[in-house]
Amino acid sequence: MKVTVVGAGAVGASCAEYIAIKDFASEVVLLDIKEGFAEGKAMDLMQTASLNGFDTKITGVTNDYSKTANSDICVITSGIPRKPGMTREELIGINAGIVKSVSSSLIQHSPNTIIIVVSNPMDTMTYLVHKTTSLPKNRIIGMGGALDSARFKYRLAEALGAPISDVDGMVIGGHSDKGMVPLTAHATRNSVKVSEFLSEDRLNQVKEDTKVGGATLTKLLGTSAWYAPGAAVSGLVQAIACDQKKMFPCSVLLEGEYGLNDLCIGVPVILGRNGIEKIVEIDLSEAEKAHMKESAEGVSKTNGLLEL
Numbered sequence: 537m538k539v540t541v542v543g544a545g546a547v548g549a550s551c552a553e554y555i556a557i558k559d560f561a562s563e564v565v566l567l568d569i570k571e572g573f574a575e576g577k578a579m580d581l582m583q584t585a586s587l588n589g590f591d592t593k594i595t596g597v598t599n600d601y602s603k604t605a606n607s608d609i610c611v612i613t614s615g616i617p618r619k620p621g622m623t624r625e626e627l628i629g630i631n632a633g634i635v636k637s638v639s640s641s642l643i644q645h646s647p648n649t650i651i652i653v654v655s656n657p658m659d660t661m662t663y664l665v666h667k668t669t670s671l672p673k674n675r676i677i678g679m680g681g682a683l684d685s686a687r688f689k690y691r692l693a694e695a696l697g698a699p700i701s702d703v704d705g706m707v708i709g710g711h712s713d714k715g716m717v718p719l720t721a722h723a724t725r726n727s728v729k730v731s732e733f734l735s736e737d738r739l740n741q742v743k744e745d746t747k748v749g750g751a752t753l754t755k756l757l758g759t760s761a762w763y764a765p766g767a768a769v770s771g772l773v774q775a776i777a778c779d780q781k782k783m784f785p786c787s788v789l790l791e792g793e794y795g796l797n798d799l800c801i802g803v804p805v806i807l808g809r810n811g812i813e814k815i816v817e818i819d820l821s822e823a824e825k826a827h828m829k830e831s832a833e834g835v836s837k838t839n840g841l842l843e844l
């Protein structure tokens with residue numbers, strides 16, 4: 537199993553590290569445009585192999601796509617992160633050009649690959665990869681919901697005073713401060729609805745804290761987060777590589793599902809060796825449907841800024 541990660545920055549390196557530590561891939565290629573940067577990150581990570589006990593071979597290359605040839609999975613993290621006070625959507629001007637050229641280069645060398653898009657604004661960048669590569673929809677996956685759901689579970693556990701392992705929950709919708717749809721009515725503690733333990737006000741607070749999860753970290757760190765994003769990507773890569781048939785909310789091209797068309801947005805999917813093996817349609821309340829519709833309108837508006 538060969539995995540390429542484009543962008544050896546904070547998220548790309550963290551993702552490579554988690555993939556290596558989980559030890560399911562034979563090879564990870566890190567590629568960056570900055571001379572020597574990916575080579576340095578790869579060497580540093582390889583020097584953790586004996587300490588962390590993995591056999592995955594990590595190599596780094598400066599913009600040489602021939603070294604990514606025949607990758608089973610490619611992850612795109614190249615692009616700029618936001619600074620405090622910015623929205624993810626403001627990154628489109630720089631990141632669209634980067635994601636377009638990177639995705640074209642990747643499929644020239646790995647025509648059968650599955651692409652995971654991380655660069656922001658992620659839902660729009662995922663849509664752009666569809667338009668650029670014309671790969672089948674099962675092979676283009678945007679990562680946002682897996683991370684947002686992890687943050688939702690963190691906030692739920694905090695509110696419940698419970699261990700995170702007691703909690704289950706999911707966030708669908710757009711990966712944006714306003715567009716996320718945390719499914720509070722579906723969230724559980726050991727299969728008991730969390731609404732049995734938390735007031736409506738407290739649940740609304742959890743919801744709002746989840747939606748601004750990325751912005752909160754960006755304010756604290758001065759740039760956006762990388763540990764949980766890297767771990768979330770590695771979870772998706774592992775589900776595909778190991779044909780796990782696990783369910784994650786991912787940004788995928790919708791063609792009528794959830795009443796939506798011609799956009800990529802977060803919905804639950806089953807991930808296996810073929811990438812997206814199924815889009816799962818769940819019953820949403822009227823409020824959740826309305827929130828999802830509003831979220832989709834936001835994503836479509838950002839898509840409208842793309843020069844296609």
Ligand SMILES: NC(=O)c1ccc[n+]([C@@H]2O[C@H](COP(=O)([O-])OP(=O)(O)OC[C@H]3O[C@@H](n4cnc5c(N)ncnc54)[C@H](O)[C@@H]3O)[C@@H](O)[C@H]2O)c1
Pocket residue numbers: 542543544545546547548567568569570573613614615616617618627631634638653654655656658679680683711759760761762765
């Ligand atoms: N979808 C998500 O959930 C999620 C989570 C975290 C970050 N992100 C996004 O991921 C992106 C990366 O964030 P980061 O914190 O790792 O940023 P970073 O600045 O640390 O790393 C980005 C890397 O991309 C490289 N790069 C730029 N142009 C390139 C090109 N054309 N080819 C190859 N490499 C190129 C840069 O040299 C840099 O090393 C940002 O757009 C950020 O908003 C998304």
Ligand SMILES: O=C(O)C[C@H](O)C(=O)O
Pocket residue numbers: 617618624656683711749750751754760761765
């Ligand atoms: O918040 C960001 O800009 C980065 C990422 O999308 C995140 O949610 O951490």
